[in-house]
Amino acid sequence: MNLQTAHKISVIHTLFQSDEQLLEFLFSHKCPELRDLPRKLLQESRSLSRHYQLLIQVAMDIWCEQGGAQLADLLSDWNHENWTNFLMSMTQFHEIAESE
Numbered sequence: 001m002n003l004q005t006a007h008k009i010s011v012i013h014t015l016f017q018s019d020e021q022l023l024e025f026l027f028s029h030k031c032p033e034l035r036d037l038p039r040k041l042l043q044e045s046r047s048l049s050r051h052y053q054l055l056i057q058v059a060m061d062i063w064c065e066q067g068g069a070q071l072a073d074l075l076s077d078w079n080h081e082n083w084t085n086f087l088m089s090m091t092q093f094h095e096i097a098e099s100e
Contacts, residue, residue, distance in 0.1 A: 005032050006032075007093075007096045008062055008063055009027075009032055010092065010096075011062055011089045011090075011092050011093045011096070012026070012059045012062055012063065012089070014085065014088055014089040014092055015055060015058060015059055015062070015085055015086060015088075015089035016055060016059065016085075017085055022052060022055060022056065022059075025041075025044075025045070025048075025052075025056065026041065026056060026059055026060070026063075034060075034063065034064070038060055038064055038066040038067070039066075041056065041060065042056070042057070042060070042067070042068070045057075050077050051077065051078075051082070054069065054073060054074060054077055054078065054082075055082075057069040058074075058086065062089075062093065074086070
């Protein structure tokens with residue numbers, strides 16, 4: 001696994017607060033890659049709660065810039081804990097990017 005991939009996984013782990021269900025939904029258990037095409041994962045995520053859908057969209061934006069997360073949706077649907085996790089993960093992402 002390359003360093004950039006490891007960093008992205010770490011950031012997504014922070015965003016998901018280590019939620020195994022979300023991590024297993026998004027990633028292959030065999031290797032550090034999405035378990036399916038981004039559009040298929042987004043389509044599958046529609047069966048999950050709105051909260052999980054938004055987390056998956058943000059994580060996919062981090063991973064491959066194909067999640068399509070919209071700020072308006074985050075503002076209307078996220079609670080304080082979601083925002084705290086998001087800000088922590090974005091701070092981590094920014095710190096990693098600056099150090100590279």
